[in-house]
Amino acid sequence: MKSVCTSVKDRTLVVVSGFVALLVVFSCYLVYYSASFYGINETGDEVKENLARTEQRMATIEGCITDSNDDRITYAEKPNQPAACMHLSYGQLIGYNSLTYGKYGLRRTFEKELFTGDKDHHGATLKLTTVNRLQDAAYEEIKGTEGCVVILENATGRILALATACPGLEFDVNHVGKTVKAFDSSGYDGAWIQNWSKKLAPGSTMKPVTATLVYDENRSEEVYDDTGSEKIGGYVFHNAGGAVNGRITLKKAVVKSCNTYFSHMADEIGSFKLQERAEAFYIGKELELDFCTIRSEHNLTHSTTEEIAAAGIGQGKLLLTPMNMALIAQTIANGGAVKKPYLIDSIYTPQGFLYQGKTEVLGRACAEETAAYVADAMREAAVSYGIDKNLGIHAKTGTAQVNGTHRASFISFNDSYTVCIVENHTSKAGRNLAPKAVRLYKVLESL
């Protein structure tokens, strides 16, 4: 050890010098980083501007959020006091805006409006297109599951309910600390994802889109002999439950949700037209809404024949959000016109409107006649799911199997409304969601 320590002092001095250098460099950096005047560093300037906004926010009473009937969803009485939420069914949608726990949901997106005070230090009121009673009912249908409900008004695109839930967790925005801790420690991967923008394998809810294309290709009456399997490329497609449907045309294929028929048609029609039609339904394209951007995945470029056929039946690389699925149903209901869903009815202060939402037609996905044909097929499908024909509901289900669990989806519409329900990681099939949808249509009728 003696020889080891011969030059210990020199080496120690080297280490000490290293720390001196580090201390000097770090101190200079700290002074630069904390520069409290503008123009020293750009990030600092931006942060300072945000700080000024935070100061203003702390002197402001958070603006109210209301539903379309002006019933309050959140309400605050004092500055720097979080607004109380009266309907926890809106939890994931409205989120929170906390100095300690950060920002989330609408209270993050519309922070500027909700927290910028007028002369009375009141933030603006955010009026949503939703209806509280319907929202609460929608949330009750999926509570305790990894589920989502999207309800749209066909004629306008107004979002009447937008509920999302997590298994075993309640998004209680009145107790943010508790909620954040519970979500963070739940170990549940999707806890912080609002399910309406969660990309999932859609399964057969994609078939109506493929069906519009088959119809436009004048192949709706073409008879296909379903033997229960269809080999495309190196992959054999089967029907759910091993069903064999025999000789069928397009309408029966929709009703029976025939995988072999749609994979065969998708393969024959080809990737270019399939992708073009999907994009007309805003699948694989960014859908910028007034409160978030919806992104789905549908890119058939460089795809194999198996992948193209799989996309035709809602499998393979195709990933859709529940909002996309709702839009498919709404487009069919509107005779092929794609109406942009919107959630913000208006933002206003006592001095006037800051923003007013309006109906916007994004384009036409298919001809009216095509949509009517597919709607008719979906009407028959709804009856096959056990829905009373007199209710006038058109529907299509989807069940994707991933790692032993199901992703069940149910898209439907009647003359006035579109209802889409999705449950992920469930043992249910899509058709098991039909009773939930029927209950929601009944609430819609009673509004």
Added chain:
Amino acid sequence: MKKAIQDTGLFLVLNAVFVVLLVLFAMNRNLTNEMLAIFFPMLIVTSGALLYTGYYDGDMLTAMSAALLLEIGQMTQVLIFGEGGLPLKSKVLLLAAPLVGAIGVWLISWLETKDFSNAAVGQTYLLISTGMLAFVLLVLLVFGKEKNGTKAWIEAGGFSIQPTEFLKPLYVLFHAVLWSSCRNRQKSFLLSAGLTVMVAMLLLLINELGTLLVILLLWIILHFIFSDKPVYSVTALLGTVTAVLSGYGILSFIHSRVVRLSEMGEEINGALFRLNTIYRKLHDRIMIVFDEEQLFSNADYRNGDGYQFYKAREMILKGGLFGSMSSTHVPVEDSDYAFVGLILRCGVVFAIVVLVLFFVIFYRTVMKSVHIDNPFKSVMMTGASLSLILPTFINVMGTTNFSFMTGICIPFLSNGGTSMLLTTFYIMLLLWGTCDRRPDLNGRFVRNHAKPKIQPEDVPFTR
């Protein structure tokens, strides 16, 4: 004794001025009572430590710096917790810490008397220190409670302790015994490398990357100082760098595979999911250092994963050079982000003074350790000194985005119970080590530095 009383008196006079300034500062923030309640018992403790150090010719500058840091640390906590005051558990720990530290120092002074050059004694204590290290890590693996993705905590009876904090002194103890007992350099290097790999692997398993970083830096620096052959220090450095880069490469590969599987719609579970989480955590923390501007311009990142970094940035700007009265908060401000909390309230200039105090302790004690002829004590002192300064720099550089964030507490300032106990132990060990004369276990006075046997060519250190 007279000099000790003079030094302590001088410090207390200076300290009284400091405390008056602090109280004036606290009055502006309505924290006077809380501040006084904390400082009164603390002054008694620090006065005792100063008297002890002065009486045994210890390094008064180290003692004063430590006393000031202790006060500043508690002041920071009072400011962060505000009028509600410190949690009761923290107050209890504050009073219990000197007792635990004293027991630790007594154990080290007992070990110092052992003849490690005797092969049997050396091997016995090497086995004991290795066993204790392995025990701590295995207990964590089995009973550890996961917090923020790291399994570094054990909870019992309403208290939670962080056993990973004990790894640093145990790791240093192993090397102190090793270099005091093993004369075969190659063998001692291999033993040290073997232990480091074992500790590193187990720390990786519990995802405690902050402590792993401290252990690796301790390994490199201790080898650099105490290995007379450059081949060992160079091997330690290159080996660590290679292992770190390879590990990151493997994680990066796993991440790309996970991305591919996700694109194919497959669910990621188990080990793949866990390793991918580690990669993403590491990647984000590294990227924020290099691409702060772009990441902060993204509102999703700013309000999501990057929220803490962004809030810390805000607080530093808000604090500016001389502090502010703002009530901005960042999550875990009382522990990981205590330094940022201090900058917000007292400014960058004061924060740099705090860093200088840390450096004074490091410099004074590490230079004293050079002149100690007992290799066991010399390594223990250097290791303890490094165990204070390394987490300090890692924490302050991470929370201010100078380097990547690790989740390590800053000694004195952070409200970590285990960290507070260990910090007190380190300081008491360092003060004990700097004492030129001190009572041995039989109550007789011995001198540490009477004859510098380590470096005959150097002038002996005298006060």
